[in-house]
Amino acid sequence: METSSLEKPQARTVLRYPSTDTLRRRQQHNRGHVSIADLSIRFGQDANAHIAVQNFNLTIEPGEFVCLLGPSGCGKSTVMNALAGFIKASQGNVQLDGKTVEKPGPDRGMVFQQHSLLPWKTVLENVAFGPLMTGATKSQAESLARTFLEVVGLSAYAERFPNTLSGGMQQRVGIARALANYPSVLLMDEPFGALDAQTRHMMQENLLEIWSEFRNTVLFVTHDIDEAVYLADRVIVMSAAPGRLIEDIRIDLPRPRTEDVYSDPAFISIKQRCLKLIRDETMKAFAQQNQA
Amino acid sequence: MRTKATPAPALVLQGDEIAAGFTTSGRPHAAADTAAAMPINSANDSAIPALHSRPAAIKKWFQQKGRHIAVRIFAIILAAGLWQAASANEWNFLLNFENIPTPVTVGNEFVEQLQNPTFYTHLGVSIKRILIAYVLAALLGIFLGVLMGRYAVVEDIFIPYIEILRPIPAVAWIPLSILMLPTEESSIIFITFLGALFPIVLNTLHGVEQTPSTLVRAARSFGASDRAILWHVIIPGAMPSIVAGLAIGMGVAWFSLLAGEIISGQYGIGYFTWTSYQMVEYPHIIIGMLMIGALGTTSTALVKLAAKPLLRWQSDKGSR
Known part of the structure; x- marks a missing residue:
């Protein structure tokens, strides 16, 4: 009785804070399976209701990198927020690893658009925050944070405050913070949208490199076609509001992908297909707005 | 361990280092x-x-x-x-x-007063009253402000009182507090406490309401409980506003204390100033006034100094 109560918390700690090797093993155990079935999301009531997402279906296999692409206001972020647990489904169901999503949780690592680091915490404290909140001791959380800061190449900035870093560095801290909880799925909501073009390219390469090491499931929201095609295994093109899935494009471009991909004929043809789909949808959206 | 050291991340780092160099230097x-x-x-x-x-x-x-x-x-x-x-x-x-009196006369009188134990009693009594009233006001003010910012019901309950009572100057509270409180000493402390309370409550409330919802959402998504969000997000986020409230509150506390001391009490720097007028000790009026100014400024500076470590993240930003 006494011995078991002593051993129990230790066993839990080990289970929660695995080494990178354990994580890799766990990844093979099909962690990060996303299933969105017949999802509709309405805002407001009855006559004033705005349908943001309609009959949306999507299944993501563990370890897949999926981009949600669509014109602005099409409900891409709404789908992501439903998976994050911030928004309730009006109809249908969102599942992660067989469990219905009901509220936000550390099994989904969020990377926000910008300004989501806690400005009063140092870079290290920001990354350690997730582990600390999910039961790690202070020293465990700190050593985890140092590991992930190394992954994103910011070890030298551990003691700095976020507002002394550039936008690109802040987003890398954001990625480290999301990874530090060993999430089943990484949810990225236009994380590079606010960065200048040069930094954005570097961040994309950087992200792919980090991902190649962890192979988490990633759901990445963007309205940038180049970005979506460059990063993803699958690009999900969404319609103008209400958001529906109109095309699921598999990107079979070889990895690791470098700048050369941009001039690959396969890349260009996929890009043009996306461009046409998005343009048609944007035109539809304009027509809707003009009618209204 | 990371085995692949491709040039890409190093390049990003370089670019960012330059950018970071710009922001700090x-x-x-x-x-x-x-x-x-x-x-x-x-x-x-x-x-x-x-x-x-x-x-x-x-x-x-x-x-x-x-x-x-x-x-x-x-x-x-x-x-x-x-x-x-x-x-x-x-x-x-x-x-x-x-x-x-001329500044020279005032200076000479001041040196004389410095050798008078009663002068120190006046100062000590005032400081003691400020300390008691201010600590109570800070504790209650921050507590109430956070509750009001977090729960609409609490705000709805307390806001009418605050809006009605806040514009009433400290002097107007004197008769009622003498009638309601057991001793003169406690009425003076009560008036001082009230003066400090309102700016602290309102600034705390404002700070809590200003906390960006993105940060709360982010914290929640990383597994933070409501209590953790309060300690790690809401209160630090409101801290600049709370500190501003504490600094203003200290100023108003002295203001209110003086009103109380002039009208009642037997000691205190306000009493000293007012009796000097009645006793035709004109240099003492100016000494009293300057002491009030010095104490008010010093105590406000102390509040700001004490709060500085809590706002380190802000001052590192470089802009004022």
Whole structure:
């Protein structure tokens, strides 16, 4: 009785804070399976209701990198927020690893658009925050944070405050913070949208490199076609509001992908297909707005 | 361990380092500080440049800071000089200086008062009242402000009281507090407490309501409980506003204390000032006033100084 109560918390700690090797093993155990079935999301009531997402279906296999692409206001972020647990489904169901999503949780690592680091915490404290909140001791959380800061190449900035870093560095801290909880799925909501073009390219390469090491499931929201095609295994093109899935494009471009991909004929043809789909949808959206 | 060291992340780092360098050394003060400090450091390495760099460093310091300090000291000396001239010549046009002692007289009286134990009793009593009232106001004010910011019901309950009671000046509270509270001492502390309370409550409330919802969402998504969000997100986010409220509250506390002390009580710097008028000890009026000013400024500065470590993340930003 006494011995078991002593051993129990230790066993839990080990289970929660695995080494990178354990994580890799766990990844093979099909962690990060996303299933969105017949999802509709309405805002407001009855006559004033705005349908943001309609009959949306999507299944993501563990370890897949999926981009949600669509014109602005099409409900891409709404789908992501439903998976994050911030928004309730009006109809249908969102599942992660067989469990219905009901509220936000550390099994989904969020990377926000910008300004989501806690400005009063140092870079290290920001990354350690997730582990600390999910039961790690202070020293465990700190050593985890140092590991992930190394992954994103910011070890030298551990003691700095976020507002002394550039936008690109802040987003890398954001990625480290999301990874530090060993999430089943990484949810990225236009994380590079606010960065200048040069930094954005570097961040994309950087992200792919980090991902190649962890192979988490990633759901990445963007309205940038180049970005979506460059990063993803699958690009999900969404319609103008209400958001529906109109095309699921598999990107079979070889990895690791470098700048050369941009001039690959396969890349260009996929890009043009996306461009046409998005343009048609944007035109539809304009027509809707003009009618209204 | 990371085995692949591709040039890509290194490149990003470089670009970002340059950008980061801009943000930190871009602020004029930091740049000036290092520029001023550098010649002194290099002076230790070789003796020859010391001849040139030391005066250069002093010159730089004067241009950055010394000049402002010099102007400020000069402004005070100028005012004291004008006052001396007006009092000594019994100036009586628009303002009447006939009954006003000269700064020299006030200075002499002040030195005398410093040897008088009663003077210290007055100061001590005032400081004690401020301490009790202010600590109570800070604790209750922050507590109430956070609750009001977090729960609409609490805000709805307390806001009407605050809006009605806040504009009532401390002096107007004196009769009622004498009637309601057991001792004169407790009425003075109560009035001081009320004065400090309102700015602290309202600033805390404002700060809590200003906390960006993105940060709360982010914290929640990383597994933070409601309590953790309060301690790690809401309160630190409201801290600049809370500190502003605490600083304003300290000023108002002195203001209110003086009102209380002038009308009732047997000790205190306000009592000292007012009785000096009644006893025709005019230099003491000015000593009392200047002591109030000095104590008010010092205590507000102490509040800000004490709060500085909590706002370190802000001051590192470089902008004021």
